[in-house]
Every structure is written in structure tokens, then in C-alpha cells.
Amino acid sequence: ETGVTQTPRHLVMGMTNKKSLKCEQHLGHNAMYWYKQSAKKPLELMFVYNFKEQTENNSVPSRFSPECPNSSHLFLHLHTLQPEDSALYLCASSPAGEANEKLFFGSGTQLSVL
Amino acid sequence: SQQGEEDPQALSIQEGENATMNCSYKTSINNLQWYRQNSGRGLVHLILIRSNEREKHSGRLRVTLDTSKKSSSLLITASRAADTASYFCALKTKTSYDKVIFGPGTSLSVIP
Numbered sequence: 001e002t003g004v005t006q007t008p009r010h011l012v013m014g015m016t017n018k019k020s021l022k023c024e025q026h027l028g029h030n031a032m033y034w035y036k037q038s039a040k041k042p043l044e045l046m047f048v049y050n051f052k053e054q055t056e057n058n059s060v061p062s063r064f065s066p067e068c069p070n071s072s073h074l075f076l077h078l079h080t081l082q083p084e085d086s087a088l089y090l091c092a093s094s095p096a097g098e099a100n101e102k103l104f105f106g107s108g109t110q111l112s113v114l
Numbered sequence: 115s116q117q118g119e120e121d122p123q124a125l126s127i128q129e130g131e132n133a134t135m136n137c138s139y140k141t142s143i144n145n146l147q148w149y150r151q152n153s154g155r156g157l158v159h160l161i162l163i164r165s166n167e168r169e170k171h172s173g174r175l176r177v178t179l180d181t182s183k184k185s186s187s188l189l190i191t192a193s194r195a196a197d198t199a200s201y202f203c204a205l206k207t208k209t210s211y212d213k214v215i216f217g218p219g220t221s222l223s224v225i226p
Contacts, residue, residue: 002156002158041218042218090156092157101206103157103159103214106156108154108155110154
């Protein structure tokens with residue numbers, strides 16, 4: 001148990017659906033991340049939030065929309081996804097600032113887009 | 115590319131043997147980290163080595179860093195079947211304040 005909880009663990013959605021992934025941490029961290037892990041590809045950093053402010057958007061398509069209402073919660077809103085978006089989506093958190101080093105990961109949401 | 119590259123991509127050893135994985139990179143780093151991932155799960159942080167450090171130990175893990183060669187190695191001694199997982203090096207570069215960039219990983223299989 002890393003202290004980072006992701007829900008749901010598995011999600012199957014059609015290309016016209018709208019769904020949201022949720023991430024929650026109670027570690028007192030102020031930085032939160034979304035990573036995408038596709039088969040046979042390195043983890044791709046998608047978004048970074050520091051103190052609820054988005055500090056990184058790694059050229060992610062607009063069909064992925066992050067939301068960080070507070071330092072403990074992070075959402076990834078999904079709409080009109082493509083089959084190639086099927087992947088394991090991982091949330092992570094860390095202390096912000098120069099102490100921003102070790103990442104704590106959730107177990108991920110395995111997403112399948114049909 | 116800012117990411118590290120692990121070598122080998124896959125490694126299979128017998129239980130009790132040592133496993134060595136390497137990571138090479140091209141940019142200047144603040145620190146280099148190693149993570150482990152069991153199949154389909156989240157990553158777990160193993161060890162962090164800063165750019166001014168050359169070697170660190172944690173239990174059966176030994177990490178070295180050679181900034182002149184821009185490379186690092188992770189040694190797992192006396193491997194166990196439970197060590198079977200994917201291992202990733204991750205870089206915190208001098209220019210990426212908020213980013214931790216991961217390499218493609220090494221898949222380790224420890225045969226009982």
C-alpha cells in the first residue's frame with residue numbers, strides 16, 4: 001500500500017463514452033502526476049500538478065482533461081477516446097519543490113477503448 | 115531524448131544468482147532513481163542516487179552512478195523468485211523541475 005489510491009482498477013469504454021479516472025492520496029504531498037503506460041513503450045508523462053496548478057502538459061490530446069480540485073485529489077476526464085488510448089493509466093504523487101524526488105504510485109487503471 | 119535507456123531489455127537468471135541492469139542517459143541529471151513494477155501494477159520506488167554520489171546500497175540492492183559515462187547500474191544480489199518484475203530507471207534532469215522521466219525498463223525473470 002503506497003498511500004495512493006486509483007479507481008476504478010479496470011475500465012472498458014466505447015469511443016463515444018465519457019468517463020473519469022480518480023486518484024486520491026493522503027500522504028500530504030503537493031505534486032500529482034498522470035502517466036500513461038502502453039504495451040512495449042516507456043511510461044509517458046501526461047500531466048503534472050503542483051499545489052493544484054498544472055505545471056506540465058506533455059502535448060496530450062484534448063480528449064484527456066485533467067482536474068485537480070485540491071492537493072489530495074486528481075482526476076482524468078476522458079471523452080471520445082480512440083482504441084490506441086487503451087493503456088494502463090498511473091497516478092503518482094510526491095512532495096513538491098526541490099524535495100520533489102521519490103514518486104509514490106497508485107496501482108493504476110487499466111483502460112480498454114472499444 | 116531525456117529518458118534513460120535500460121540494458122538488457124530482458125534478463126533471465128536462476129534463483130540465488132546476481133542480476134545486473136544498466137541505464138544509460140544523455141542529459142545532465144539531478145538524480146537517478148530505480149523503480150520496480152510487478153505485472154499490471156503500479157511502480158514502487160527502490161532507490162535514489164544523486165548526481166554527486168557514486169554508489170548506494172539498500173538491502174540486496176546496490177546502485178552505482180558514473181556521471182562521466184552517463185550511466186548507472188542496479189545490482190540485485192542473491193536473487194529470489196519474488197524479484198521477478200520489470201525494473202525502470204528514471205531521471206530527474208537539471209532542466210525538468212517537475213518531471214521524472216522513465217526509461218523502457220528491463221524485464222527480470224528469476225527462475226526458482
